[in-house]
Amino acid sequence: MEEAMMTGTCPVSSLVHKQILLGHGSGGKLTHELIEKLFRPALLPPGEEALNDATVFTVGASRLCLTTDSFVVDPLFFPGGDIGKLAVHGTINDLAVTGARPMVLSAAFILEEGLAMHELERIVSSMKAACEEAGVAIITGDTKVVNRGKCDKVFITTAGVGVIDHPGVCIAANNAQVGDVVIINGDIAAHGMAIMSARGEFEFETPILSDTAPLHTLVKAVLDSGASVHCMRDLTRGGLASALNELAAASAVGIEIEEEQISMQEEVKGACEILGLEPLHVANEGKLIAIVAPQDAQRVLQAMQSNQYGRQASCIGHVVAERPGLVTMKTPIGGQRIIPMLAGEQLPRIC
């Protein structure tokens, strides 16, 4: 084993940075470099598509999905949510956007010595409420405690297993087709700005609430409509821009979006301006995009709008043959600009 360890096949030399940077956790360029150059070659089975939110495996005739996410959000509590709610929703949503019905979750806690018990109790109560609302159960868990100063209060890692009930479902990052329509289920950037306001970065009269929400019933409505969904992605770290870039790159297509079709709450827009942040790069926790065949766009829109988390759903763009791998945005005055994936890290510990 020691030998195997020392002669592992990781492409050691191809990673540019010799140390981990905050940007390696951004969900943007550096995260992808780490996945593509280290984790994927070492760990994933050949041919496995690393960029999907959850990975499909089969048991008998059933197609199941497994996903995991760690949550390190700071602060633990923020307007509209907390780390526990986020951990439940995040895993539900990763399963949902793969077309799976969430079945069971696990939750592993890393706690800092000295954490106030009432804070942990509040987090666990919130997880309970989130599970009950979503109709899923946490069936197993783990607790580790590290010495004071060796973590930051609480980190939670959830994993989840879901089952793909709809027989024809084939949602994958590399499945976008020229001519497809890009649909989003609502306004963007609220989660990131809720965290920034909880950090005291700015103050508005109307508080900005995180959009954290479980999206599995919305996805079920979309799949029940009979639409053929080619790609689906929840818009977390790295925001709308990073998700679109991932899909454009994986599918080797261009994606054109229209600025006028992308909505934001006024306070969110104002906060992004104050902080100098690009809203397209800001994290969401209750938003997804679906990329669907044009003849299915209308029924997907209607299905989303019939769900409480999709009332404001709208078409925001199209998949094109031009500029494969790139995302471009048309501005209201007729201009067009390239929307890159997030580089570096603008908002550490947003989830």
Add this chain to the structure above:
Amino acid sequence: MEEAMMTGTCPVSSLVHKQILLGHGSGGKLTHELIEKLFRPALLPPGEEALNDATVFTVGASRLCLTTDSFVVDPLFFPGGDIGKLAVHGTINDLAVTGARPMVLSAAFILEEGLAMHELERIVSSMKAACEEAGVAIITGDTKVVNRGKCDKVFITTAGVGVIDHPGVCIAANNAQVGDVVIINGDIAAHGMAIMSARGEFEFETPILSDTAPLHTLVKAVLDSGASVHCMRDLTRGGLASALNELAAASAVGIEIEEEQISMQEEVKGACEILGLEPLHVANEGKLIAIVAPQDAQRVLQAMQSNQYGRQASCIGHVVAERPGLVTMKTPIGGQRIIPMLAGEQLPRIC
């Protein structure tokens, strides 16, 4: 949701401690108090047995298991293993002792800004080697980065899904029967002492290697033998003593073990003496106990001894009707003493 959070049904007042202590992560008494008084009432479905290492759920006709563990071991590298190998083995073993064949794993990394890339590469290579040796695959993952000083280099959380292939398997913590035999697959306490030696707590001429190992082929051999296994438990945090106490309590039986039957390497024994540690409370990562009907004991022993991780398997005790919930040990000179569950925390961050 806010309301639900504030009126959650957690029994806030019944937890004695108002802050998280290191002992809450020990795998001993305080961990169980946290599970029983906070996590289980809030999160687990009614009737779910919180104390099993993995939890069974069904998909169609298949019985699957889900498990998760966070790894925060310090140091990251130690004689015989490292955090990555431990994370893979720990999840494989939790599935195995539930009678499940490990199918797929997930791995979520929490990284500290500034971590040397070559350390992460070495860990990932080690996970790859451990997966290859065990014939399992990590199919999905996540990476978060926190600011310098907000975690300690690397924490890894693995989750795993397994399938129970053997139709009659019913391994559960509350299933020990009076008359059953307790069988262990080898010597104890090597992992904990390997970590202590890596921390420079003592020095011997012969280095102590962690016993970390994947036990799923050993468990398969046991189940293939046709033996009816009542309980199985891997002996990690809290050691042999805590595992026996959990099973005695859950099954409302007494367990009597014989000191002479419990083996230890000479160096491990010496190290425990130097540090004043009770070897029965020291963590292992490649050891398990099986509690089986007396008529099956011989074939379980043989099955274990036929496997590379069970050559030294032996019977160490029996399940008795007397003193339900307690574990007692007969000493070589004919005495008998009660072996309690680990109280407090003797070795923080052992896994």
